[in-house]
Amino acid sequence: MIEIKDLVVKYRRKNEETLALDKININIGTGDIYTFIGPSGCGKSTLLHVLSGILRDYTGSVRIDGRAIDPKAQRIGLILQNYGLLPWKNVYHNTMLGVKIKNDQQVMDDYGRYILQQLGIESLLDRYPKELSGGQQQRVAIARAFILKPDLLLMDEPFSALDAISREELQDLFLKIWKQNNVTTAFITHSVDEALYLGSKIVVFSPAPGRILEVVNNPCFQLDNLRFRDEYYDMCMNLRKILDKG
Amino acid sequence: MIKVLSNTKWQGALYSLVLVIIIWQALSWLLKLPIIPSPFAVLINIIQIFAAKMEIHLLYSLGRIVGGIALSILLGVPMGFLMGYFNRVDKVLSPLVYFTYPVPKIALLPIIMLLFGLGEASKLIMIVLIIIFQIIITSRDAVKGIPQEIFRSLQSLGANRLQIFKEVIIPASMADVLTATRLALGTAVSILFFTETFGTQYGMGYFIMDAWMRVNYLDMYAGIIILSLMGFCLFTVIDITEKHISSWR
Numbered sequence: 001m002i003e004i005k006d007l008v009v010k011y012r013r014k015n016e017e018t019l020a021l022d023k024i025n026i027n028i029g030t031g032d033i034y035t036f037i038g039p040s041g042c043g044k045s046t047l048l049h050v051l052s053g054i055l056r057d058y059t060g061s062v063r064i065d066g067r068a069i070d071p072k073a074q075r076i077g078l079i080l081q082n083y084g085l086l087p088w089k090n091v092y093h094n095t096m097l098g099v100k101i102k103n104d105q106q107v108m109d110d111y112g113r114y115i116l117q118q119l120g121i122e123s124l125l126d127r128y129p130k131e132l133s134g135g136q137q138q139r140v141a142i143a144r145a146f147i148l149k150p151d152l153l154l155m156d157e158p159f160s161a162l163d164a165i166s167r168e169e170l171q172d173l174f175l176k177i178w179k180q181n182n183v184t185t186a187f188i189t190h191s192v193d194e195a196l197y198l199g200s201k202i203v204v205f206s207p208a209p210g211r212i213l214e215v216v217n218n219p220c221f222q223l224d225n226l227r228f229r230d231e232y233y234d235m236c237m238n239l240r241k242i243l244d245k246g
Numbered sequence: 247m248i249k250v251l252s253n254t255k256w257q258g259a260l261y262s263l264v265l266v267i268i269i270w271q272a273l274s275w276l277l278k279l280p281i282i283p284s285p286f287a288v289l290i291n292i293i294q295i296f297a298a299k300m301e302i303h304l305l306y307s308l309g310r311i312v313g314g315i316a317l318s319i320l321l322g323v324p325m326g327f328l329m330g331y332f333n334r335v336d337k338v339l340s341p342l343v344y345f346t347y348p349v350p351k352i353a354l355l356p357i358i359m360l361l362f363g364l365g366e367a368s369k370l371i372m373i374v375l376i377i378i379f380q381i382i383i384t385s386r387d388a389v390k391g392i393p394q395e396i397f398r399s400l401q402s403l404g405a406n407r408l409q410i411f412k413e414v415i416i417p418a419s420m421a422d423v424l425t426a427t428r429l430a431l432g433t434a435v436s437i438l439f440f441t442e443t444f445g446t447q448y449g450m451g452y453f454i455m456d457a458w459m460r461v462n463y464l465d466m467y468a469g470i471i472i473l474s475l476m477g478f479c480l481f482t483v484i485d486i487t488e489k490h491i492s493s494w495r
Contacts, residue, residue, distance in 0.1 A: 052402035071404035084399035088417040088494045097413065101403045128494040154402070 002028040002051070002152065002184060006060035009046050019209035020046045024060070026203060026212060033178065033185040035195040037239070038205025038213075038246070044188045046210070048154050051186060052078050064152060074152065075102060077145030077183070081157040083137045085129045091140050092125040098148035112147045118177055119143050135166035142170075146177055153178075153185040160190065171197055175222075192239050196220050196232060202239065206246040213246045283463055291464040292471065299453075299465075304472055306448040310366070311438050311480065314373030315427060322378040323423055326385025327415055336386065343382060351375045352440065364445030372441050377430035384426035388419030421492035428484045435477045450476070 007024040010017050020043040028034050036044050049055035050062055053071035062069055077098070078084065085094050092108070095116065099105040108116075116122040119139040129137055138158060145153060159167045175198065178185065189195050195202045202216045216239065220231050267285050274282045292300075329336040329343075355372060362368040392414060400410050442451025450473040457465035 049398075052398070053404070054398050054401050071402050072406075073404070076402045076404075078399055078402040080395055080399070082395055084395045086396060086399075086414065086417075090494075097399075098403055101400070101405045101409055101413070130494065148403075 001030050001065055002026075002186070003063045003066075004047075004060070005062075007047075007050065007058060007062060008060055009043070009050065009055065009058045021050075021058075022209040022211050024210070024212060026215065028184060028186060030065075030184050031182040032200055033187060033198060034201050034203055035187045035189055035199030036203045036205060037189055037192065037195040037243070038210065039207045039243070040190060041208050042205040043208060043210025044205055045156055048078075048156050048186065048188055051152065052076050052154050075148055075150045077148050077150035077153045079138075079141050079145050079153070079155045079158045081161055083129070083134075083141045085137055085140055085144075087129050089128075090125065091121060091127050091129075091132070094129070094140055095121075095143045095147055098144050102148060108147075111149075112143075115143050115146050115177065119173065133166075134162050135170060138162065138170060139173075142174060142177070146181060146183075149181075150183055153183045155185065155187045157188055157190060159194065167194075174198070179222075192236055192243075193227075195239065196235050197226060204239065204242045204246065214242050216242070280461075281463055283467060288464055288467040288471065292468045295465065295468065296472075300450075300468065300472055303448055303450050303453040303469075304476060306446075307438060307442065307450040307473065308476060310369055310373065310442075310449065311431075311434055311476075314370050314434055314438070315377070315431065317370065318374050318378040318381050318430070319423070319427065321374070322381035323385045326382040326423075327389055327411070327419070329382070330386040330389025330419075331411075331415060340386075343379065347379045347383075352437070355441075359445070369438075369441040369446070373434050373437050376437050377434050380426050380430050380433075381423065384422050385419055388422035389415055392418045421488060421495065424484055424488040424491065428481060428488065431477065431480055431484065435473065439473065 004024050004026050007021055008019070009021040011020050012018075024047065026034075036047065038044055046055065050058055051064075051069065053069045053074075053076065064074055067073070086097065089097065095112065096105070096108060099112070113122065116125075119142060121136065121139050121143060124132065124136060124140075129140070132140070141158070159170055162170065171194065187194075187198055189198075196218060197220075199218050200221045202218050204213045204216065205211070206213050216235075218235065220226055220229070220235050223229060223231070226232050270282075270285045274284045325339070329339050351372070354375070355368075358368045358371055358375075362371060396414055396418075397410070400414060405413065438449070439451040439454070442449035443455045446452055450469055454466055454469035454473070457463070457469055
């Protein structure tokens, strides 16, 4: 369970103070997946930086399972748009990075091998990131996050740099693995389609400074053949309306 | 791919060596001066005197240069890393580094000699003083050039400082540090020669100057060639290490 109460983030640049997030209040239940959508620059990524413990300069309270954020105590899986892989490590060592730092684990266990196999990258273990396509690199980043067995999964527009075909392929693959693990997930996106496809609830942000306009229940979540259904188009319209109003 | 590249590199080295020998030989025939002996006479001289007269000098020079470079890396790299990682350290040390970098250190030689004597210490200090700046600045810039996302991934995993240094900072900047070392090597050989012309009876610098004083041009050329070869070998060693370490690039 993630509880965010009256979260305010300000950026100080020289003598100017910019409000990035204004009074954010939201709870994400354990095992839920929330998508966050809003115009660019609305502070979605800032929220993720707070949740991942990178940004500590904020007011209000953010608690994960009743405790303050501490990346040393909690297991946080972070997946970024540009993958965040270490270019000097091959696929094997990149996917091992999380458990190496958290558990001092040096060798891949059965679960790790299972995840690699699910993501179809078990034959790429010797390759370096520069030798992989964008989609393959993102698979490695996803593998690294899941192998960590995280309490919380944070994803910052992870698929937006990919072409349409690999994007939908990876969305499906991600959902499949996510269902098996049911990790509490905050997923940031700027695509209405992706928000609907991957979120059990959709949090809509206003333009800067970021406020929550609405938290929408998503009846479309996990429906088969979602993109061919009427509900999907209705929800799309609905979301776009909320975004336009903001 | 790498193999093909290094093959052409070796061929290039061979061609230029042949070219240098041809020009040298031509000059020696044309000018007929004792100061320009035939390259083959020099080569034969090297074979004859190397084990007996030159080996000890080569070992001394090699020891000084390897020691100087090792010491510069040992001191300069951690300092550069700290400056690159902690902005506060950078703010304090950067002005100091920028202020002392352009000072011609070789002009400090009399002071170094007065303080540390004529022996090995002042030779080592001279080499370190001159090449350490390149190494400090390169290490600092290498750390500063690491993208923020990479640090973020590690931070979100709760990595401590030691783990960040081990997993990110050292592997990310090793290749740049080696490039700086390779560049510094050329400078280091020149300083080595200069410092070996005083206060010692060993070292290639001494050997060359001594041969010159004795008007033994064959020995002098032998010394120059052996000193150059030593530089070339060190250069190649760093080159190969760099290729190996930066295979991910």
